[in-house]
Amino acid sequence: MYGHTLIRIDKDSIDKGFYINNKTMELKNTNKIVDFFARVSLIAIFVNALRFKLTNFTNVVDYIASKGFSEPISILLHIISVILLIVGPVLIISRTYERIGAAIILLFIIPATIIFHVYPFDMKSVVTNLGLIGGLLLLITRSDK
Numbered sequence: 001m002y003g004h005t006l007i008r009i010d011k012d013s014i015d016k017g018f019y020i021n022n023k024t025m026e027l028k029n030t031n032k033i034v035d036f037f038a039r040v041s042l043i044a045i046f047v048n049a050l051r052f053k054l055t056n057f058t059n060v061v062d063y064i065a066s067k068g069f070s071e072p073i074s075i076l077l078h079i080i081s082v083i084l085l086i087v088g089p090v091l092i093i094s095r096t097y098e099r100i101g102a103a104i105i106l107l108f109i110i111p112a113t114i115i116f117h118v119y120p121f122d123m124k125s126v127v128t129n130l131g132l133i134g135g136l137l138l139l140i141t142r143s144d145k
């Protein structure tokens with residue numbers, strides 16, 4: 001059998017996640033790994049935004065107020081955004097109620113895009129947020145939970 005490789009398939013190798021299909025070795029859990037990486041990638045920007053919002057609380061409140069909101073409303077909006085940016089990613093990464101988690105982040109990102117990036121128009125932020133909105137909508141429509 002020159003040039004051929006003999007591969008034994010037994011129940012233990014199948015149970016461990018390895019199986020042979022069309023002469024290639026595939027991992028049964030590849031989709032789970034890719035799914036996890038996609039979720040982490042999608043929420044990374046929100047985790048980074050949360051870090052900034054927590055470490056620059058006063059500056060963020062002042063920025064919100066500069067858009068015409070009173071100071072108490074600006075503080076309330078900032079607190080709400082922090083809560084949404086904690087709960088949404090946790091639900092998405094843990095896969096419990098991931099549709100609700102994506103919807104929670106949409107409750108944050110859609111108004112934020114309109115209020116803070118449409119006037120004056122910030123092309124980079126609007127396009128970035130549209131991409132994130134698309135990813136969140138895909139998560140909502142294709143999720144099993």
